[in-house]
Amino acid sequence: MQLARAGESVLEVEEPDLVIYRLGGSVDGPHLRALRRAEAEWSVGKTHLLALVDISRMVSSTMDARRASTEPGVGTRNRVIAVAGGNRYTQMLVDLTMRAVRLLTHSDTNVRFFGDEATARAWLYAQRAELMSKKD
16 A cells, blocks of 8 residues: 655555555655655554565665665664665665664664565565564
């Protein structure tokens, strides 16, 4: 189910615990913040989240978008993130951003890169049991 749209990017959710960021075009800070706010509202009361970030249609991201992704989030901190698609350059930018997120938020969020969405989903589903055992 589509929850929010910002620019060429979309946030989808699948119950009980999957959020899907389909990033498209040039992602900027206001777009990413809007999607993150929608995620926060949807995830109220959830103990964990599986996050799939599809970067296959993302062309670029602004410095403000990278900054927005490192801002403290609202909602659950118990999450795993699978990044699917994208070229090497885009993957490198996402990897650097995720390293900054972990450093700034003192988070041990597990992030992995995958060539396609099916493989990313399989890994996320395998992580569900571990996340369900964690407490906020």
